[in-house]
Amino acid sequence: MIGVGKAKQYANVLDKPLSRGRQEVSLSAFAFLFSELVQYNQTQVDNIAELERRLEDAGYAVGARVLELLCHREKGNRRETRLLGILSFIHSTVWKVLFGKVVYLITFCIWKDNLYQKRYVADSLEKGTEHEDEYMISEKELLVNHMGAFNCGAFVAGIVRGVLDSAGFPAVVTAHFVPIEGQQRPRTTILIKFAEEVLRREARLG
Amino acid sequence: MAPLAPRSGDAVFASVERVNAELFTLTYGAIVRQLITDLEEVEEVNKQLDQMGYNIGVRLIDEFLAKSNVSRCVDFKETAEVIAKVGFKMFLGVTATVINWDAEGTSCSLVLEDNPLVDFVELPDTCQGLSYCNILSGVIRGALEMVSMKTEITWVRDMLQGDDAYELRVKLLKQVPEEYPYKDDD
Numbered sequence: 458m459i460g461v462g463k464a465k466q467y468a469n470v471l472d473k474p475l476s477r478g479r480q481e482v483s484l485s486a487f488a489f490l491f492s493e494l495v496q497y498n499q500t501q502v503d504n505i506a507e508l509e510r511r512l513e514d515a516g517y518a519v520g521a522r523v524l525e526l527l528c529h530r531e532k533g534n535r536r537e538t539r540l541l542g543i544l545s546f547i548h549s550t551v552w553k554v555l556f557g558k559v560v561y562l563i564t565f566c567i568w569k570d571n572l573y574q575k576r577y578v579a580d581s582l583e584k585g586t587e588h589e590d591e592y593m594i595s596e597k598e599l600l601v602n603h604m605g606a607f608n609c610g611a612f613v614a615g616i617v618r619g620v621l622d623s624a625g626f627p628a629v630v631t632a633h634f635v636p637i638e639g640q641q642r643p644r645t646t647i648l649i650k651f652a653e654e655v656l657r658r659e660a661r662l663g
Numbered sequence: 664m665a666p667l668a669p670r671s672g673d674a675v676f677a678s679v680e681r682v683n684a685e686l687f688t689l690t691y692g693a694i695v696r697q698l699i700t701d702l703e704e705v706e707e708v709n710k711q712l713d714q715m716g717y718n719i720g721v722r723l724i725d726e727f728l729a730k731s732n733v734s735r736c737v738d739f740k741e742t743a744e745v746i747a748k749v750g751f752k753m754f755l756g757v758t759a760t761v762i763n764w765d766a767e768g769t770s771c772s773l774v775l776e777d778n779p780l781v782d783f784v785e786l787p788d789t790c791q792g793l794s795y796c797n798i799l800s801g802v803i804r805g806a807l808e809m810v811s812m813k814t815e816i817t818w819v820r821d822m823l824q825g826d827d828a829y830e831l832r833v834k835l836l837k838q839v840p841e842e843y844p845y846k847d848d849d
Contacts, residue, residue, distance in 0.1 A: 470783065476782070480685075481682065482684045482755050483676065483680070483681055483682075483753060483756070485754065486754040487686065489719040490694070493718060493719060497694070497698075501701065514697075515690075518693045519686075519690060519693050522689055522692075523685075526685065526783075554683060554685070555683055556686075
């Protein structure tokens with residue numbers, strides 16, 4: 458009979474049916490948890506760079522699992538093989554499921570080498586092209602930066618790296634604060650630099 | 664100003680900002696994994712999770728009291744009901760049930776059927792003694808301590824270890840009356 462008795466016990470966690478992904482928890486629950494993660498890591502490291510690396514590693518593990526989950530549930534196990542495909546998967550599906558919205562702009566960014574470090578977004582878009590292996594996701598209100606600390610973007614960068622790596626697109630992903638004229642809070646930018654092999658493969662595939 | 668009526672768990676949950684539970688679940692998993700890698704001993708991990716939960720609990724109680732408008736609980740029974748129905752719902756989106764009161768009314772069990780912390784989780788053989796959700800016991804302990812109740816919280820049933828639900832035994836050790844920071848007769 459429906460609704461009678463306790464939930465069925467599954468011997469193997471893989472046999473349990475996947476939820477539809479609509480369940481929610483409060484933002485503050487996540488905020489508390491995330492702040493404990495950051496505070497714990499602060500006790501384990503000596504400097505900011507190491508802290509960011511640890512947050513990124515934590516995010517990496519999340520990203521790898523998110524890819525599996527979303528691929529199975531949202532895309533019917535179809536695998537992305539093209540660069541634009543995986544980027545579009547990240548900025549729409551992944552961002553929408555995890556952070557509840559689509560990112561404001563994904564700029565297929567072409568940075569000149571000396572503009573790589575923390576420069577103005579607007580500035581760089583005008584310059585010429587030198588690096589075709591770098592892409593940017595620009596986010597005005599990054600969820601984890603609600604906490605106010607600089608290095609929280611590293612966690613999200615880790616998630617993106619985890620997704621890309623597990624999907625077969627190894628990349629170096631970093632988070633930067635980019636101050637924008639006329640806005641109080643700087644925009645967080647996730648910078649993705651793909652590995653050589655990815656670009657070669659992409660070129661080969663035409 | 665007249666005191667506001669206490670709000671139900673559902674009403675509060677509907678009014679707070681929410682995030683996807685899977686992000687929450689996966690982040691918690693990342694924390695536990697980091698702890699296991701760093702500390703290696705399962706008992707140490709349990710203790711650290713409890714401590715983290717305690718740190719969260721002492722801050723969480725403020726938000727809980729502010730958002731839910733519950734009035735002072737008359738006795739521990741009411742406290743347990745409020746935690747199960749309003750507290751859990753407000754933060755985790757699930758409710759717990761309170762069962763198994765002992766004769767004096769100082770000890771009870773909170774039972775969770777649905778737990779967003781443990782989706783997708785399976786304990787490997789090397790970590791069988793791990794109380795994966797130990798952060799919850801710390802949270803409750805920390806929160807109650809801030810409202811002058813010293814408690815002891817243990818896990819009775821754990822689905823990850825083969826049981827059919829999550830059961831937390833909450834035992835009130837003592838009620839510490841609030842101390843005023845200054846004497847009345849100064």
